[in-house]
Amino acid sequence: MADNDANIPNGRTTLLSARKGEAIKIHGISKRFGSIMGVDSVDLHVEAGEFLSLLGPSGSGKSTLLMMIAGFETPSAGSISLGGRDLTRVQPNKRGIGMVFQRYALFPHMSVAQNVAFPLKMRGVSKAEIGPLVDQALSRVRLQDYGGRMPAQLSGGQQQRVAVARALVFRPPVLLMDEPLGALDKKLREELQIEIKTLHASLGVTIIYVTHDQEEALTMSDRIAVMDKGRIQQLGSPVSLYHRPNSSFVADFIGxxxxxxxxxxxxxxxxxxxxxxxxxxxxxxxxxxxxxxxxxxxxxxxxxxxxxxxxxxxxxxxxxxxxxxxxxxxxxxxxxxxxxxxxxxxxxxxxxxxxxxxxxxxxxxxxxxxxxxxxxxxxxx
Structure with a gap:
């Protein structure tokens, strides 16, 4: 088994129902790009199984913070832990975290089933076990009959569903989503918002979701962290942020x-x-x-x-x-x-x-x- 398979429990065939979300603790995280402070001393505790959105305008630091949690950016200062395990200097492929990008990032030369199977192959899961797990993951996103198709044969919404299935197939405790619906039209975006929220409720995975769309954040989140100038300006439930913003910036940005x-x-x-x-x-x-x-x-x-x-x-x-x-x-x-x-x-x-x-x-x-x-x-x- 590969050394990055620590996320797979014993009895792999129960993969999609065996694990729940884990808590993420971020302490004093900063990221400097030359003279620019992209993220400035952020403290954040994401509860196990929570759906938390990072919301803010372009350049607010939300995507940079997400990339540090994923391991694609190295913090200039601070620490990140998952379920009590320090991830600050751990390589991305060894963090056991699922990731969904805005532009799908599917392999165009692989079928839908092969795309979804890829994370399992990288974790050393046997061929006999991969098939049922892929079928289950595609069923979760209502694409159980699409395994043999190529990405180019799918609509944008279907491709994003495949990306979600691929991110969830190895049942990570945390799923990171970086503006995953930004390339879709309004109607489809609203449909997928509900689907992702329903998936979250059924799986119990911890989700951190980056968006600049305040309606999307209000619709989907348990809590929202509103960011600006590299800092969290306010953290709270959608209702509290909407009715009791703590600054004119938050008041103007939410709704x-x-x-x-x-x-x-x-x-x-x-x-x-x-x-x-x-x-x-x-x-x-x-x-x-x-x-x-x-x-x-x-x-x-x-x-x-x-x-x-x-x-x-x-x-x-x-x-x-x-x-x-x-x-x-x-x-x-x-x-x-x-x-x-x-x-x-x-x-x-x-x-x-x-x-x-x-x-x-x-x-x-x-x-x-x-x-x-x-x-x-x-x-x-």
Whole structure:
């Protein structure tokens, strides 16, 4: 048996059901490229069996961090362990980790079955055992009848399913996925998101998933690590990141967000009063995000999701504006409204309200739900 087969338990024919995910601990990991710090002192604990996404814009360090976990990049500092085993200087082929890339990386001269069998051959698994394991892996991704085809005979989605089967066939405790759906169209991407999530639930493997698509991360993840400038800016569940972002960067990057300029006009131990576009809103202090203190007279940003704004009649607390355009998006409509102070906001209206008398252009008022906002301290006046 090859020396990189430590991942295969005794009784190999139970390979796809014998192992569960293992925890990954990352401590003080950094990666410097000359004068550029690609990843800067990251600490991260991924629970066994967890689906964690690394989310961020291009250049945020998410792929570099993933490549260090895989062993394709060497850390400048810090350590990586898997199930208590130090992997920091271990060669990639000896880490026992599955990897799925954006561009499939299938061998074009091999059939589907041969591609999936390749990791098993490299681990010294006998021919008699390989066949059932390959069949089981292809069945997992709904390609049980495609073993004899060549990669060029498959669609993009089918090729990515083969890549997933190949990464899972030796039943690794950890699966790393680097923007695996980025080359697919929207509909197919959404279908495969659900399939990967279903596979994760059935296998219990630990998955670390890199994406720049915030909707993808929200759909698939147990937790999300939002990265920027080589650091984790916030780590939490999709719900907590969406509703309680800790910075304006995270608020803007996760989902759609409106930012309204305001000034603190009053505060006590429990609440603050913020003036926005000629209206005053009473907001709980627990809705203040970030580390900066607020004080009367201080400028703030009031962040509110489009679905927490609604068209209204002129009334106290309603912000006046002009509807610039209306966009129909199937399950909801989006009104683009320019407030009187020049701020453009998006107002999301469920399509179930299609019978309401909402103009597509013209003067309107926007009602803000004070309980659904986040407040970020701006520059002091």
């Amino acid at each position: 759609k967000m409106n930012f309204l300029s305001g000034v603190v006009v009053g505060l006590d131990d429990l609440r603050i009063k913020v003036a926005v576009s000629g209206q005053t809103f009473d907001i709980a202090r627990s809705q203040i995000s970030g580390r900066e203190e607020v004080a009367v007279g201080r400028s703030v940003q009031v962040a509110v999701r489009p679905e927490s704004l609604s068209p209204a009649q002129e009334a106290e607390g309603a912000i006046a504006g002009e509807i610039e355009t209306s966009v129909f998006l199937g399950s909801y409509r989006t009104l683009i409204v320019r407030t009187e102070d020049g701020t453009q906001v998006q107002v999301q209206i469920p399509s179930s309200q299609r019978d309401c008398d909402i103009p597509s252009r013209g003067r309107t008022f926007v009602q803000l739900d004070p309980s659904a906002v986040c407040v970020f301290a701006g520059k002091a006046d």
